[in-house]
Amino acid sequence: MSPGELICPAGTPAALRTAVDAGADAVYCGFQNATNARNFPGLNFTPDELAGAVAHAHSKASKVLLALNTYPPAGKVDLWRAAADTGARLGVDAFIVADMGVADYIARTYPDIRIHLSVQAAASSPEAIRYYCENFGVKRVVLPRILTIPEIRSIRKEIPCEIETFIFGNHGLMVEGRCSLTNYLTGQSTNMDGVCSPASDVEFVRHDDGTMSSRLAGFAIDCFGCGEKAGYPTICKGRYTVPHRSDAYYAFEEPVSLNLARLLPELIDAGVHAFKIEGRQRSKSYVRSVVSAFRAAVDDIRAGRPANITDLVALTEGQKQTQGAFATKKWR
């Protein structure tokens, strides 16, 4: 049986300790710069904080995975190399990498440290995954959220590395690592700067009638009615008017979160080695609740008991959840 490792998010040292205490097998985190895909204001770790985090995690038999999962712009690779050097010096257990150049640097410089291929690399075929394994020694691939469980099972049989899948959290299904929608409006890149809808460009406006508009770089993304559940201010989750429709509609995706709690047994059976919880930008409260819930569920399944699955819908975007492509190729 697959171990079903729980890979949990941490945006701050306090969140990391919360995740470890709640039963994380590993915690992923990043530095306070563009080397990771959650380069949000006030979030992430200084080198000193990461040193303390690694010590704490290791003392509780948890691992620390350092996200270096953005793409260096031309001529700026030194920031990513320096981050890898610091992570190696501080004893992280693995690097989560998307860019081949970063992977190549780590593979050559720190051959004893594991490389996990980030979802940002969007490697979804056995051929692509094998390429990363053969050339950079990748030990684990985080699969894009566009594959069904039978497809995952099939891929597992054809690759020489572990599989990690997302099981909870933000559900963004643009070709991961390729989305330039934020770049289009703000000039900042999700993939190179690590910022999807940078907070400095986001504005929420409450109107006198109780409705609320969200805007990115001055462009309206959505307007929520009184009491209507809201979502993140991202272009892909925006609601738009078009000439051929009378009402505003979600052109790309709806505000909804992934929740695969009820599919855990099938994922384990399909050979998924590790389960990832999204949400480094979320609070300790979220980390505590979600990690505890999935720790209990995975432990139940591994012990042959029916999984006790906590209701987490209150923590989901738009207070809606989906099994997405894992359950069916058409999930709208």
Place this chain on the structure above:
Amino acid sequence: MHWRAGLDPKGAKIVRGAGSRLSCVLVQPLLSRVVRRIGDRHPSVFARLGIYKKSAFLIDPVELPFALHLCPDPEAPAFRAVPRDSTPHAQAMIRGRFMLLLELVDSQRDGDAAFFSRDLEVSGDTEAVVRLRNALDDVEGSIAEEAAGILGAPGRAILARLRRAYKSEAEGFQQA
């Protein structure tokens, strides 16, 4: 019959304003001590705030008779109760029920989830709000209990009573 029922709207507004100002005066000594103590005990908060440690935040607990004006400047931290009809300038505004705000400060509730449910409103400079949220979320322990502890046993008793009342209300709301 309520004693204010006989007042015309202008008179009622004057009475409300006077009540609000009196409330501000009463809570102000506590607020000043709270912000100094939190700043002294958790200096890492200022690093996460970055340039926004010089910003002003208006925090609006909707059911209280006043709003709160926070300037987390490490050199001169200020936390003031202000009447709603004359709030000072702020870069960012955060609005919600008092106990929700307290639970967010203590990481007993998730800010994004409160935003999704529309229980929490933010406006103004979103980056300032995000930085404040992340800075407070990195604080270990309970800021609410530290604040209540300034008043000793009575403060802790009041906090416990508020929490019980809020929990009962929330459970009643869910059952309704």
